[in-house]
Amino acid sequence: MARYHHRTPMYRTITTQTLHEVHFRRCIQLIGLWVLMFASSLSAFAGNTVGLLATQPDAVQPGYTLFAPMQSTTTYLINTCGEVVHTWPSSYLPGCTAYLLKDGSIIRAGSVKSPAIMPVAFYGGVIERIAWDGTVLWTYTINSASDIQHHDICPLPNGNVLAISLDVHTKAEAETMGRLNVQSASMWSEKVVEIKPTGPTTGEVVWEWRVWDRVIQNVLPEEEHYGVIADHPERININAGLLTPGIPDWIHLNSVDYNADADQILVSSLGMNEVWIIDHSTTTAEAASHTGGHYGKGGDFLWRWGNPVLYGQGTTQDQQLGQQHSAHWIAAGLVNAGDVMVFNNNVPNGTGLGGLGYSSIDRIHPTVDDQGHYLLQDGRFGPNTASWRYISTPPDSFYAYYMSSAQRMANGNLLVCNGPAGRFSEFSPDNKEIWRYVCPVNNNDPMSQGSVPQNNYLFRIQRYATDYAAFDGRDMIGLGPIELNASQIPCTLSDVRESNAATSTLSIQLRDMLCEAGTEFLVRGAGSTPLRVELYSVDGNLVQTLFSGLPESSELSLRIPTLSHSGVYFINVQSATTACTQKILYMNCR
Numbered sequence: 001m002a003r004y005h006h007r008t009p010m011y012r013t014i015t016t017q018t019l020h021e022v023h024f025r026r027c028i029q030l031i032g033l034w035v036l037m038f039a040s041s042l043s044a045f046a047g048n049t050v051g052l053l054a055t056q057p058d059a060v061q062p063g064y065t066l067f068a069p070m071q072s073t074t075t076y077l078i079n080t081c082g083e084v085v086h087t088w089p090s091s092y093l094p095g096c097t098a099y100l101l102k103d104g105s106i107i108r109a110g111s112v113k114s115p116a117i118m119p120v121a122f123y124g125g126v127i128e129r130i131a132w133d134g135t136v137l138w139t140y141t142i143n144s145a146s147d148i149q150h151h152d153i154c155p156l157p158n159g160n161v162l163a164i165s166l167d168v169h170t171k172a173e174a175e176t177m178g179r180l181n182v183q184s185a186s187m188w189s190e191k192v193v194e195i196k197p198t199g200p201t202t203g204e205v206v207w208e209w210r211v212w213d214r215v216i217q218n219v220l221p222e223e224e225h226y227g228v229i230a231d232h233p234e235r236i237n238i239n240a241g242l243l244t245p246g247i248p249d250w251i252h253l254n255s256v257d258y259n260a261d262a263d264q265i266l267v268s269s270l271g272m273n274e275v276w277i278i279d280h281s282t283t284t285a286e287a288a289s290h291t292g293g294h295y296g297k298g299g300d301f302l303w304r305w306g307n308p309v310l311y312g313q314g315t316t317q318d319q320q321l322g323q324q325h326s327a328h329w330i331a332a333g334l335v336n337a338g339d340v341m342v343f344n345n346n347v348p349n350g351t352g353l354g355g356l357g358y359s360s361i362d363r364i365h366p367t368v369d370d371q372g373h374y375l376l377q378d379g380r381f382g383p384n385t386a387s388w389r390y391i392s393t394p395p396d397s398f399y400a401y402y403m404s405s406a407q408r409m410a411n412g413n414l415l416v417c418n419g420p421a422g423r424f425s426e427f428s429p430d431n432k433e434i435w436r437y438v439c440p441v442n443n444n445d446p447m448s449q450g451s452v453p454q455n456n457y458l459f460r461i462q463r464y465a466t467d468y469a470a471f472d473g474r475d476m477i478g479l480g481p482i483e484l485n486a487s488q489i490p491c492t493l494s495d496v497r498e499s500n501a502a503t504s505t506l507s508i509q510l511r512d513m514l515c516e517a518g519t520e521f522l523v524r525g526a527g528s529t530p531l532r533v534e535l536y537s538v539d540g541n542l543v544q545t546l547f548s549g550l551p552e553s554s555e556l557s558l559r560i561p562t563l564s565h566s567g568v569y570f571i572n573v574q575s576a577t578t579a580c581t582q583k584i585l586y587m588n589c590r
Contacts, residue, residue, distance in 0.1 A: 047450070057491065095151075123149075163193050190252075191209060273319060346359065360398075366383075404417050421453070508571055
């Protein structure tokens with residue numbers, strides 16, 4: 001069982017930093033406007049720009065939030081007070097997502113330095129599994145002239161990994177399939193592959209599904225895949241969607257999810273403004289055909305939603321999705337489990353009060369029969385509109401034109417990531433914002449408090465409950481905020497499963513955050529309690545144990561050791577019942 005440290009906030013002088021820090025500033029980004037209304041009980045603090053800006057501790061969903069800033073090689077795990085609890089280093093920028101596995105490792109897509117296909121939006125090319133201690137356990141590359149991993153991956157219960165990859169075809173192949181007006185040398189389709197790790201740097205593709213095998217066209221009658229588009233909603237019209245000269249990105253998948261109970265896969269196509277469900281119970285050969293598998297349809301779409309005009313149903317006014325991201329099933333045990341949730345980046349056929357586009361969070365309850373088969377209603381997959389939709393007031397106060405995510409949580413709250421703004425928000429079931437955090441990392445470095453956030457964008461975030469298996473047996477100690485020059489604002493953790501903590505009397509006293517070798521600091525309030533004083537690097541790794549044992553008095557004098565690198569470090573003090581942390585900036589003057 002994980003060991004959680006609950007600390008009562010203490011108000012101290014500006015030279016001593018509490019473990020919990022909360023920050024707020026109502027900020028309009030050039031990349032998007034997101035002005036949100038705050039509940040009266042929400043703690044918010046003017047003048048701050050990054051890190052934890054606002055919180056209502058008794059209403060947030062307890063847990064730890066995982067995120068990988070797009071301009072950083074580090075993946076972060078923070079608690080609900082905005083303190084970094086753990087990090088995983090990598091040699092790669094994200095490509096684009098990361099998931100925390102039950103053993104404490106992460107599975108992460110990385111962005112290779114030399115992609116074989118360019119210019120691909122949010123290319124990856126490499127998949128890594130990184131242990132809790134930072135050891136790289138597995139590396140697998142998908143980066144060739146014919147395919148490259150990009151955007152999303154999905155860990156499977158059997159230890160395998162699903163990955164989205166480009167599937168490149170020549171102009172001649174595209175024209176033979178019936179595509180008109182191909183203005184580039186190639187046409188980029190998509191595929192989903194299942195990879196079984198076989199060694200530290202090897203893997204076997206044990207299953208594959210290709211969009212190219214789903215094609216139908218009404219241009220070349222002599223070809224086998226010729227037909228009436230409206231008669232085949234289970235297939236994709238090869239002439240649907242745009243092909244930009246020089247960037248022939250046709251389908252543009254950007255998310256993949258797996259439903260173990262149904263053995264189905266859900267993908268999101270930005271190029272088609274649709275989400276699709278396919279059968280994973282097929283063999284690869286069946287997935288390339290129109291028969292086989294549990295549902296008898298081979299690799300054809302079991303369900304599609306968002307833009308029915310693509311298969312000859314309705315008009316453009318019936319389009320529901322626009323450049324959506326983060327399509328996934330709501331997990332079992334949660335409110336509306338089994339429904340599909342989507343971050344709808346550009347809601348079609350509407351503008352906000354300012355004449356701009358706006359975003360929504362959509363929940364869709366697919367129309368199925370008693371056997372779980374998806375039903376057509378008047379030739380269209382249902383429902384006709386979203387079963388539930390979050391839209392802000394006014395609508396254009398909530399807008400993220402690309403990336404971004406939404407997650408339903410156990411208490412019914414909604415965790416939302418505005419990717420371009422690097423902003424995380426948690427909403428209560430009555431749509432009140434109860435938590436806000438702004439990613440404080442850009443260009444591989446923490447930003448300073450008070451600086452204008454920029455280049456802090458990220459693709460997706462995910463919160464894991466405090467009882468998630470990855471945390472069992474680990475000290476989930478907050479090491480302080482990521483940002484530099486953090487403010488002195490108190491925050492109480494709500495994510496405590498077990499604690500015998502009394503009111504903390506521990507404190508760390510420094511004359512200045514700027515330290516060098518030999519700088520003295522005091523640990524006060526120890527009394528007769530055994531203590532452990534440790535120094536951690538900014539990436540969460542233990543650098544040195546400075547003291548372990550029973551202090552001779554209630555005031556313990558220690559000194560900063562000689563360190564090989566300048567930078568941000570954390571002094572962490574623990575007793576049996578409480579803990580506190582102090583951030584320092586170490587300068588190596590040798």
